[in-house]
Amino acid sequence: MGRMLNKAVERLEFLGQISDNPRSLVRTYLSPANRQAAECLLGWMAELGMKTEHLSDGTVRGVLPGPEPEAKPLLLGSHLDTVINAGKYDGALGLIAALAALEELRDEGIQLPFPVHLLGFSDEEGVRFQTTYLGSRGVTGQLDPATRNRLDAAGQSQALVLATEGWHEGASEIHYEHGNVRGYVEIHIEQGRILEECDEPACVVSGINGQSRLLVTLTGRTEHAGTTPMELRRDALTAAAEAILATEKLARDQTGLVATVGKIEVLPGGSNSIPGVTSFTLDFRHPVDAERVRLLKALEDSVRKITASRQLELDWQLVQENDAVVCDAGLTADLCDALERVTGSRRQLASGAGHDGVAISKVAPVGMIFVRCRAGLSHHPEEYASPADIGVGIRVLVEFLKSLPA
């Protein structure tokens, strides 16, 4: 295990050096560094005896056929792309941990009774075309044709980039559909602080939170700040302050709910004018869709009361909504058993961030393992997971793989 862990950490450092920018880490969809990282992963998969292939969109796959190549495969994987000025664990850890677990099984002389496919997705973060999961939506037939028309910063459409920068030479087609996959399991850093707070190295993911995004606009009346008596004012900013604090209180009182006002605009925005209009964004997430909808309605009701009592108008506009993904009960139970054998804990956490499992859950059962990361820091160059915690994550995956029947 020690030698295998050292190799995993060395590989993380190695991938962390492959960047399109010499001073910081960045690998976006079909960029030279993204492809170089994919080639590197292909090399490691081939060393492990996997049959390797790539798609024209830069996603790569290694296959261990096992004794029954026609049986439904178990998919492992994560993403090769990064955000701008990224850390070296988000995505890469899932790929390297999966490789390490498979190498450990080989060294122990264990052949799994089903095929394993390791997938390195070319795009999860969606940096280049502001659209997430291009890799995992691609292999599951969920690419909306409209995404092909999206433009990158240079004004090139995704279709053009794929045609001109795509990895066409020797490319394969990979397609998974409902019923032909045993499951998808991914290791990822937590990107939050809960494991650090409860002092545990890893946990199982119960699901990926559903999310509502809103734009809330309060309209009152702009008047003179010196001449308008306090009791006659219809101040849109003080009402918004009350609404934002009500949002925070609701989220503090309700387990599982996280709510954030991240952006606020005040009009007319003068120091001596009473604010007439205030707009703010609301990001509202919960692991259970019905609860998210119920709590959002409760919040809307209390914000309506606040605005009515202050004689303001309220525009409560839903901008975007994503349903929660519930991890598969069977895979999650098996992962919890494996976690318990390694750490003694069966802790489960809901993921606040999205992952490739969101796309893959449309065709296959999904399970995930989180590894603790320092201070919950992610999408940041100081992102860090300790070798000891990475080792725990790999051992959980090894135990899990060994426990699966044919």
Ligand SMILES: [Zn+2]
């Ligand atoms: Zn990620």
